Amino acid sequence: MAKAYSCVVSLPPYPEISQLSRQEAHRKAAHRPPYYIHKWWARRTGSVFRGILLDQLLPDGESRMAAAARAHDFNDTIVLDCFHGGGTTIGEALRLGCKVIGSELNPVAHFLVAQMVRDLDETRLDAAFATVRTAAQTKLRRMYATRCPVCEKDAQIQYTSWTKQVTCEACGDPADLLTSHVVMADFANPGGGLVQCPKCAHPWRAKKVAARVQCPCCRHRFVPNKRLIEPKRYRCTCGYKGEILDALAIGSNPPGHRMACLVTHCEDCGRGFKAPDAGDLRRYARLEGRAARQLDQLAVPRDEIPGGRNTNQMLRYGYRHWHEMFNARQLLGLDILVRAVRDVGDDPAARDALALHLSSTLEFHSMFATSKGLGTGAIRQVFSHHAFIPAKAPLEAHLWGVGTASGGSSGGFASLYGTRMKAALRWKEGPQESTIVDGTRVRAAVAGEKLAARPASSFDDLVDGSADVLLLNQSSSSLPQVPDGTVDLCVTDPPYADNVMYAELSDYFYVWLRELIPHHPSFQDVLVDDSQEAVQNPHRGRDGDAYGRLLGDVFIEVARVLKDDGRLAFTFHHANQGTWRHLCDALILAGFVVERWWPVFAEMESAMPILGKEHNGHLDIVFICAKRGVVTCPAPQDSIACMGEKLAGADLPMVASDHRALLNAKRIQTSSFEACSETGLVHVQALRANDADTWG
Ligand SMILES: C[S@@+](CC[C@H](N)C(=O)[O-])C[C@H]1O[C@@H](n2cnc3c(N)ncnc32)[C@H](O)[C@@H]1O
Ligand SMILES: [Zn+2]
Ligand SMILES: [Zn+2]
Ligand SMILES: [Zn+2]
Numbered sequence: 130m131a132k133a134y135s136c137v138v139s140l141p142p143y144p145e146i147s148q149l150s151r152q153e154a155h156r157k158a159a160h161r162p163p164y165y166i167h168k169w170w171a172r173r174t175g176s177v178f179r180g181i182l183l184d185q186l187l188p189d190g191e192s193r194m195a196a197a198a199r200a201h202d203f204n205d206t207i208v209l210d211c212f213h214g215g216g217t218t219i220g221e222a223l224r225l226g227c228k229v230i231g232s233e234l235n236p237v238a239h240f241l242v243a244q245m246v247r248d249l250d251e252t253r254l255d256a257a258f259a260t261v262r263t264a265a266q267t268k269l270r271r272m273y274a275t276r277c278p279v280c281e282k283d284a285q286i287q288y289t290s291w292t293k294q295v296t297c298e299a300c301g302d303p304a305d306l307l308t309s310h311v312v313m314a315d316f317a318n319p320g321g322g323l324v325q326c327p328k329c330a331h332p333w334r335a336k337k338v339a340a341r342v343q344c345p346c347c348r349h350r351f352v353p354n355k356r357l358i359e360p361k362r363y364r365c366t367c368g369y370k371g372e373i374l375d376a377l378a379i380g381s382n383p384p385g386h387r388m389a390c391l392v393t394h395c396e397d398c399g400r401g402f403k404a405p406d407a408g409d410l411r412r413y414a415r416l417e418g419r420a421a422r423q424l425d426q427l428a429v430p431r432d433e434i435p436g437g438r439n440t441n442q443m444l445r446y447g448y449r450h451w452h453e454m455f456n457a458r459q460l461l462g463l464d465i466l467v468r469a470v471r472d473v474g475d476d477p478a479a480r481d482a483l484a485l486h487l488s489s490t491l492e493f494h495s496m497f498a499t500s501k502g503l504g505t506g507a508i509r510q511v512f513s514h515h516a517f518i519p520a521k522a523p524l525e526a527h528l529w530g531v532g533t534a535s536g537g538s539s540g541g542f543a544s545l546y547g548t549r550m551k552a553a554l555r556w557k558e559g560p561q562e563s564t565i566v567d568g569t570r571v572r573a574a575v576a577g578e579k580l581a582a583r584p585a586s587s588f589d590d591l592v593d594g595s596a597d598v599l600l601l602n603q604s605s606s607s608l609p610q611v612p613d614g615t616v617d618l619c620v621t622d623p624p625y626a627d628n629v630m631y632a633e634l635s636d637y638f639y640v641w642l643r644e645l646i647p648h649h650p651s652f653q654d655v656l657v658d659d660s661q662e663a664v665q666n667p668h669r670g671r672d673g674d675a676y677g678r679l680l681g682d683v684f685i686e687v688a689r690v691l692k693d694d695g696r697l698a699f700t701f702h703h704a705n706q707g708t709w710r711h712l713c714d715a716l717i718l719a720g721f722v723v724e725r726w727w728p729v730f731a732e733m734e735s736a737m738p739i740l741g742k743e744h745n746g747h748l749d750i751v752f753i754c755a756k757r758g759v760v761t762c763p764a765p766q767d768s769i770a771c772m773g774e775k776l777a778g779a780d781l782p783m784v785a786s787d788h789r790a791l792l793n794a795k796r797i798q799t800s801s802f803e804a805c806s807e808t809g810l811v812h813v814q815a816l817r818a819n820d821a822d823t824w825g
């Protein structure tokens with residue numbers, strides 16, 4: 130890359146990039162479908178990474194916004210992402226024609242991105258999908274057989290609503306953890322919902338769930354959305370009230386479930402609702418018996434769930450093994466699909482793509498999935514928050530999917546193949562981009578651009594032009610495959626301390642991928658090895674200092690592989706001052722100075738819904754760092770006040786925590802330059818040793 134860096138550089142159009150990012154954050158998958166063929170947590174938007182890359186790659190003075198809408202070919206530039214996660218930087222850098230190195234510790238993310246960039250033959254993938262259909266569809270449909278509540282003919286159960294139960298400490302009977310009589314909200318009828326009569330169990334679509342309704346079947350009157358239990362307590366029909374965790378502590382098993390309500394799909398009548406009848410209960414009991422008898426032979430993960438920040442919550446609920454998160458029908462159905470995908474014969478590329486696809490559908494298919502509502506994708510996925518939250522009212526979806534592909538069935542293997550996989554393939558052939566022209570957002574295909582990459586098996590493959598992307602599944606604290614001083618740009622998104630426990634959460638998929646692709650070198654351990662994971666997770670023996678050290682180790686390695694005039698660019702945000710300090714230390718230790726920084730809109734995802742707390746803020750800081758000595762002073766840039774004004778002009782007013790983030794960015798920049806001189810470095814180190822500065 131022959132770009133002459135000067136000290137006077139203007140900032141990229143961060144208000145416009147922020148507007149695009151906010152637009153994208155609402156429907157990320159629709160904007161860049163290939164990146165979303167599988168769950169990954171805490172992804173930043175593609176607009177931000179395209180913005181960072183173009184800002185670094187284009188000559189000064191050229192309009193960044195106009196350039197975002199055109200194709201480019203920076204084929205003599207090597208870009209590294211040392212924390213590639215779901216692969217946003219990888220995808221964007223490949224689209225711009227760069228040679229790319231991606232390194233990632235987590236095998237699930239590594240496998241995901243390998244499938245994402247692969248040049249798949251759609252005809253062969255469809256053929257492989259057809260063999261899975263032949264092997265699985267009929268068997269799966271048999272497991273969801275029911276009678277249509279309207280015409281009484283054969284129908285399919287599209288969704289099953291379950292109610293979690295605990296054993297009452299007083300009488301020993303199962304007690305429902307039913308929170309209200311609303312089964313699902315109704316998006317087609319705001320304020321309304323699918324409700325179920327507490328007396329006769331008849332379900333119907335009520336216009337208002339907040340008002341008293343009368344059951345059309347038994348005439349019982351009730352208010353559907355009236356809260357029935359307090360969040361952490363249960364109430365038994367015997368009159369006893371107790372703590373859920375106390376009731377669970379008595380047994381050694383996870384809680385049971387009562388089949389509460391069915392949403393049916395009939396070829397003639399369409400959608401229907403019913404309480405399970407005797408036939409439904411009998412058929413399900415048979416499946417339960419079969420799953421219990423055959424458990425040892427099923428192609429499902431039976432390993433123990435390890436302790437951790439996220440897993441402790443379900444361990445307290447009595448879940449000890451991964452398979453216990455699924456009900457009998459889910460286990461039997463997944464066994465059929467796992468075998469069908471494994472048997473995809475002589476086309477490893479198609480088999481791997483379908484293995485990832487099946488893993489991806491798991492988000493919709495355990496008893497940790499709940500209801501989003503009628504008239505939208507009905508299932509709220511397992512990871513709607515960065516956590517494993519045992520659901521009081523799980524919603525089980527048809528594993529294959531019924532009805533039309535789009536909108537017919539939420540989370541079905543076949544439905545998602547149509548909506549996710551095919552959409553991803555189409556987009557890769559003709560990626561689209563949004564830009565802002567004269568204040569208006571314009572979305573169009575980028576003529577001449579494609580997302581397709583030839584995988585490299587070594588660094589040399591990138592240099593001699595025979596390949597485009599080298600993907601490494603290892604800790605980026607050691608990248609022996611990459612020679613010293615060879616990388617032009619490192620563009621990345623590091624873990625933000627304790628924000629997401631990637632390894633803990635990804636084990637949910639890892640244990641199934643191990644069943645699906647048992648010979649893959651990345652899936653030879655029992656669980657994800659997180660010993661080198663740069664996160665703050667005291668439950669796994671890593672505190673904030675350990676996070677800072679691991680982050681520093683990776684930055685030191687990045688400094689080794691970067692060319693002298695190369696740049697490290699990354700996004701960051703955290704509510705805790707101590708975490709900013711860890712970041713600052715890591716950069717200084719690795720010999721970086723912050724040449725520039727700018728704010729950008731980022732969707733703040735969180736582990737749990739935070740109610741009533743101070744607004745989290747919505748800005749990430751983009752840091753652009755150079756090697757110490759190459760750049761000797763910060764580039765002139767907008768003041769914090771000016772940034773606030775510009776963002777407010779883009780309808781993104783800053784809140785107090787955003788302001789703190791900007792102040793922290795400025796402070797890290799100053800500290801990084803203070804560390805440039807011999808005495809400055811000693812001074813900064815002394816400050817840190819004495820904890821005498823005011824970070825906390
Ligand atoms: C914030 S995510 C990256 C998200 C990504 N930008 C995306 O769009 O999905 C950070 C990633 O760093 C990975 N990671 C953590 N420690 C690592 C290490 N020592 N080496 C490499 N990757 C690591 C995590 O597994 C996680 O996927
Ligand atoms: Zn019917
Ligand atoms: Zn009781
Ligand atoms: Zn009734």
